[in-house]
Amino acid sequence: MSAAAAEQSDSRRRITVIYNPGAGRRNLRKFHRVMDRLRRAGCQLVLRETCHSGHAAELxxxxxxxxxxxxxxxxxxxxxxxxxxxxxxxxxxLAFLPMGTVNVFAREIGLGRSVDRITDNILHGRRRQIVPGCCNGRYFLLMVSCGLDSHVVHRVNLKLKRLIGGAAYGIRFLQYMFSYPDLQMTVTADGRDYRTSSVIVSRGKLYGGSMVLVPHADLYTPSLQVVMLHKKGLRALLSYGWSFLNRRLWLRSDVTTVEARQVSISSEQDHPYQMDGDPAGRLPAEIRLAEQPVSCIIPEKTPT
Structure with a gap:
């Protein structure tokens, strides 16, 4: 370990951990293993368990x-x-101990899943400034979207999600895709208007796990990547999904990607939007870059 890293780890001893107890047995075992390693490293831990939606912000x-x-x-x-x-x-x-269904942020920063790597990042990871996005007064690190995904996120069975993880989204997607509404919305990016049927406003490059949304994007560049999918209908939906899986979505002529600092999404229809994988509200949505960055703990090196 370098002298700088050692000095940083010596000062990172008083740690508050805010944890979601509904993460499942496997993830809770990982959680307790990380806590044990932090205690053995001499850390003073304050553990705060969340009890309801919004409680983590309060804590x-x-x-x-x-x-x-x-x-x-x-x-x-x-x-x-x-x-x-x-x-x-x-x-x-702010540091992250990934125990969720997808853990997109952990993938963005190259954190990995191992207990040793997660513990080492909390103790010795470097600070990096990240400018969040802000949507209707609420901040986000990953994305805001409106489309089929936001309808699915708002309707997913949470009990089933706790039991089977990400497969719950797949089940809800299959149930919903045949009754998918004819979405129409207006997206305004830095003053320019677009008509589209689905939009993702992203801070990073990944979507839904390891799928690449915008290959040149990264969390450390203060910009919003606005990805608009213009075609409607079941056939278009399946085609977009195939392009996503093959990492070719951004090459399609019916997909528009622009970089912006301020975005608005509106529709005459009533549609929900999701933020960082959770239900967040209903249109309209006003999105911009936050006025100041947050300090995030990221690994010294990303895995190869």
Whole structure:
């Protein structure tokens, strides 16, 4: 370990962990193994368990006066989003212990799944400034979208999700795709209007796990990547899905991708939008870059 890394780890001893207990047995075993390693490293842990939607944000806000060396969000991307919103505006760094269904943020930063790597990142990872997006006053690290995915996210069976994980989304998708509404919306990106049937406003390059949405994007560049899928109907939907799986979505002529700093989404229809994989609200949506960055703990090196 370098001298700088050692100095950083020596100062990262007071750790507040906000965790989602509904992560499943396998993930909870991983959680306790990470906690054991942190204790053996001499860390003073304050564990805060979430009890309901929005509770992680409340717990993060309550942690600020205690000024811990780091706050760890232990759960899925939705838990991370709540902790981000609770900490935003403070200088306390944010680390992630992935225990969710997809864990897109962990993939974006190259965190991996191993207990040793996650523990090492909490103790010795470097701080990196990331500018979140902001949608209708709420901050996000990954994305906001409106389309079939947001309808599925709003209607997924949460009990089934806890039992079978990401497969619950697939089941809801199959149930919903044949009654998928004829979406029409207007997207305004930095003053230019587009008509489309689905839109994803992303801070990073990945979508839904390891699928590449915008290959040149990264979390550390302060911009919004606006991806619009223009065609409608079941055939188009299946075709888009195939292009996603083959990492060729951005090459299609019926997909428009633009970079922006301010985006609005509106529709005469009533449609939900999702944020970082969780239900977030209904249109209209006003999206922009946040005014200040957050300090995130990321690995020194990404896995090859």
């Amino acid at each position: 993060a806000r309550q942690a600020i006066p205690d000024a811990p060396d780091v706050v760890v969000a232990a759960g899925g991307d939705g838990t991370l989003n709540e902790v981000l919103n609770g900490l935003y505006g403070s200088t306390i760094p």
